[in-house]
Amino acid sequence: MKKTIILLVALALAWFGYQSTLAPEKSNQRVKPIPNVVVAKVAMLPVRDEVEAIGTNKAFESITITPKVTEQVASINFNDGDIVSKGDLLVQLRNREQVAKVRAAEVKVTDNLRELDRIRSLVTSKTVAELERDRLQTLIDTTRAELEQAKAALEDRAIHAPFSGRLGLKQVSVGSLVSPGTQITTLDDVSKIKLDFSVPERFIQELQLGKSVEAKAIAFPDRIFKGEVTSIDSRVNPSTRAVIVRAIIDNADSALLPGMLMKVKLIKQNRETLLLPESAIIPIQSKHYVYIVNDENIVESKQVSLGIRNRGWVEIIDGLVIDEPVIIRGLLKVRPGDEVKTEAAEAFNFAKVAGAENAA
Template sequence: MKKIILLIAIVSIALFGYFSFLPEKAQIQRARAIPNVVVAKVEVMPIRDEVEALGTGKAYESIIVTSKVAEIVNQINFDDGELVEKGAVLVMLRNDEQKAKVAVAEVKLAENLRELDRIRALVTSKTIAELERDRLQSLIDTTRAEVEQANAALHDRIIKAPFSGRLGLRQVSVGSLVTPGEQISTLDDVSKIKLDFSVPERFIQELKPGKLVEASAVAYPDRVFKGVVTSIDSRVNPDTRAVIVRAVMPNSDFSLLPGMLMKVKLIKQSREALLLPEAAIIPIQNNHFVYVVNADNKVEQVKVTLGIRTRGWVEITNGLEVGKQVIIRGILKVRPGDEVKVQQAENFKFAQVEGTEKSA
C-alpha cells in the first residue's frame, strides 16, 4: 500500500512539473518559428483596357476575274496562286474580228481626212459651199468614234489585272468559251488585310479610327498581328446590338489569307497604374485589404480600393504607394503584427498587363 501511495506521489510531481514548464516551452518555440512569406513591391506598370472579339479577314481589294464578252480563250498568261502586278495581261481572247474592224475604221477615217484636205481650198475659193465641209467634218467625227469603239471591243478581249495581288485557282482552259460573269479566277490584294469584327454598342463612344488592334489566328498561334481601326459601320445591328468595326493590318509576307477567323483585341485605352497579383487581395465583406510588411518586418493590414481586374492581376486605385512590400504568398500563415521573413517574388514585373472585356 505504501508503495502505491509513493508511486502516485511521484507521478503527480512529474505531471505538475511538465505542465508548469509547457507554456514557457511553447512560447520559446513560437518565438523561434518566424514564418516565411513571399512579397512583391508595388510598382507602376502599363495597363490596357481592351475588348475581345472574333473577326474575319478580308482582302484589301478583291475581284472575280471574268470577261465582259462571250469569246474563245486564246492564251492564258498566269499560274494558280501567282503574284501579279497591276496591268499584267492575264487572259487573251480571240480578237481577229475586232482587229479587222479597227483596221476598217482607221481606213475610213484616213480617207475622210484626205477628202477634207482636198475641199478646204475649194471652200476658201467659194467653189464648194461650207455646208459640204461641215458634212465631211461630221463624218470624220463619226468615223473617229467608230475607231474608238472598235479599239474598245479589241481591248475587251484582253483581260488585265486592275491592281497588284495574288491570283486564285484557274477555272478555264485555252480554247474554252467564256461568257460574261463566268469566273476565270480570283484576284486578291493581300498586302494588307481588312479585319471586320463586332463590338457591343455600349463601347460606341470609345470607338474611333486610329485605335490599335491586335489579332491572332489559329494557323499562327505564336504570332500577334497588329493593325489600326480605319472605319466604324454607320448602323447597329438590331439583333445583336453590336456595330461592325473595320481594321487594316499589314501583311507583307502574305501569311494571312482572306476568310481567316481571327481573335481580335481592340485596345480602348492604354495607361500607367499600380498593379498587384490578385493573390494579395484579402476580401472581407465589401472591403478589400492587403498585408504590407513594414521596415521592421512586421505585418500591417491596409485597406485598398480596387480598379480593373484582369487575368490574375488587379489595379489598386487607393491605399498603397509605390515601393510598398505586399505579401502575395503565405497570407494564411500570418496575422497583423506578426514578424515575418520576406522573400522577393520572381518575375513579378511584366512588360504589359491587359484588362479584357469580351464582346457579346
Template sequence: MKKIVLVLALLGGAGVLYWYSLDKSAAVGPRVKPIPNVVVTKAGVQTIRDEVEALGTTRANESLTITAKVTELVTKMNFDDGDVVAKGAVLVQLQDSEHRAKVQVAKVKVGDAERELERIRTLVTNKTVAALERDRLQTQIDTSRAELEQAQAALADRTLVAPFAGRLGLRQVSPGALVTPSTPITTLDDISVVKLDFAVPERFIPQLNPGKMVEAEAVAYQGQVFKGKVISIDSRVNPATRAVMVRAEIPNKDAKLLPGMLMKIRLIKTSREALMIPEAAVIPLQNRHYVYLVGSDNKVERREVVIGLRKRGWAEVVEGLSEGEAIMVHGILKVRPGDEVKPEMNERFSAAVATEGESAA
C-alpha cells in the same frame, strides 16, 4: 495491509514524477514561436489598357473575280495559280483577230475621209465646191472616228488585264475554253493591307473613333500579334445583336493574312500608367480590400486599399499603397498584423507574374 502499502507506494511514485516534470518544464521555459518565411514583391507602375475583345473576319483591301465582258474563246493564259501581278498586267487573251481587222478598216475609213476633206478645203475657200460638201465630209470623218473607237473598245474587251496589283487565286479555265461574262476565270486580291470587320456592343459607341489601336491573333499563327487601327465605324446598329460593325486596317507586308480568316481582336479603348500588384496579394473582406505589407523591421502591417481595374492575375491599386512598398504574396495565412517574418523575394514568381501582366496588357 500489504495492498494498502502498495497503493501508497504507487501514488508516491506518481507524485514524484509529476513534480519532476514540472521542475523540468520550468527549467526549459516557454516554447518560442518560429518566424515564418513569406514571399513578397514590390508594387510597381505598369501600363494597363481598357480593351474590348471580339471576333472578326479578314477581308482583302481590294478583291474581285476576273471574268470576261464578252463570250469568246480563250487563246492564251498569262498567269499561274497564286501569281503576284502588277496593275495593268495582261492576264488572259481572248480570240481577237476579227476585231483587229475591224479596227484596221475603221482606221482606213478615217484616213480616207480626212484626205478627201483636205483636198476640197481650198476649193471650198475659192467657192469652187459648196460648203455643204465640206460639211458632209466632216460628218463622215466624225462617224468614222466613232466607229474606230467602237472597234478599239471591242478589241480591248478581248484582253483581260489586272485592274490593281495583287495576288491571283486558282485558275478556273484553260486555253481554248469558251468563256462568257458569267464564267469565273480566277480571283484577284490586294492583301498588302487587310481589312478586319468585327462587331462591338453599342454601349462602347462613345469610345469608338477612327485611329483606335487594335491587336489581332489568328489560329494559324499562334503567339503572333498583328497590330492595326480602326478606319471606320458603321452608321447603323444591328437591331438583332445591338452591336455596331467596326472596320480596322492591318498592314500585311508578308502576306501572312488571307481573306476570310477568323481573328481574335482586342480593341484598345484607353491606355494609361497605374500602380499594379499581384491579385494574390489582395485580401477581400466584405466590400473592402486589404494587403499585408512587410516593413523595414520585417514586421507585418495590414493596410486597406482601394482596388481599381483587374487584369489577368493583376489588380490596380487606386489608393492606400505607394510604388516600391513590399507586399506579401505567399504565406498570408500564416501571419497576423504585427508578426515578424522572414521575407523572400521570389524572382521567378515575380518574373512570371510580370510576363503575364505584359501579355495581358
C-alpha cells in the same frame, strides 16, 4: 500502517513523474513559430486598357475576274497564285472579227480625211459648195465614233489586271466559252489587310481613328500583327449590340490571307498605375483586402479598390501607396496582428508579368 505509508509515497512519486512529462508539452504549446511569408512592394508600372475581340481578314482590294462579253478563250497568261502587276494581260478572248472592224474603221476615217483635204481648196474657190464640206466633216465624225466603238469591242476581249495583287485558282481553260458572270479567277491585293472586328457598344465613346490594334492568327501563334483603326461603322448591330471597327494591317510578306480568323486587341489607352500580383487579393463578399507588413514585421489588413485585372496582376485604385510591402504568398498561415518573417518576391513575379502582357 507501514504498507499504507509506502503506497502513499509511491502514488506521490507517480504523480510528480506524470506532471514532469506534461510540463514540456505545455511549454511547447506556448511557443508559436514565426511564419515566413513572401512580400512584394506595390509598384507603379505601365499598363494599357484594351478590348479583346475576334476579327476576320479581308483583302485591301478584291475582285472576281469575269469577262464583259460572250466569247471563246484564246489564251490564258497566268498560273494559279501568280503575283501580277496592274495592267498585266491575264486572258485573251478570240478577237479576229473585232481586229478587222478596227482596221475597216481606220480605213474609212483615213479616206474621208483625204477627201476633205481634196475639196477644201475647191470650197475656197467656190467650185464646190460648203454643204459638201460639211457633209464630209459629219461623215468623218461618224467614222471616228465607229472606230472608237470597234476599239472598245476589241479591248473587251483582252482582260487585264485592274490592280497589283495575287491571283487565285484558274477556273477556265483555253477554248472555253465564257460570258458575263463566268468566274475566271480572283484577284486580291494583300499588301495590306483590312481587319474587321466587333466592339460592344459600351466602348463606342472610347473608339477613335488611329487607335492601335494587335492581332494574332492561329497559323502564326508566335507572331503579332500590328495596325491601326481606319474606320468605324456608322451603325450598331441591333442583334449583337456591337459596332464594326476596321483596322489596316501591313502585310508586306503576304503572310495573312483573306478570310483568316484573328484574335484582336484594341488598345484604348496606355497609362501608368499601381499594380499588385493577383494572389495578394483577399475577397470577402463584395470587398477586397490585402495583408501588409509594417515596420515591426506585424501583419495588418487593408481594404483596397481594384481596377482592371489581367493574367496574374491587378490594378490598385485606392488603399495602397508605392513601395508598401504586401504579402503575396503565405496568406493562409497568418492573421492580422501576427509577427512574420518576410522574404522579397522575385522581380519577375509581377513586374515582368505585367510587362509581358503589355508586349503580348
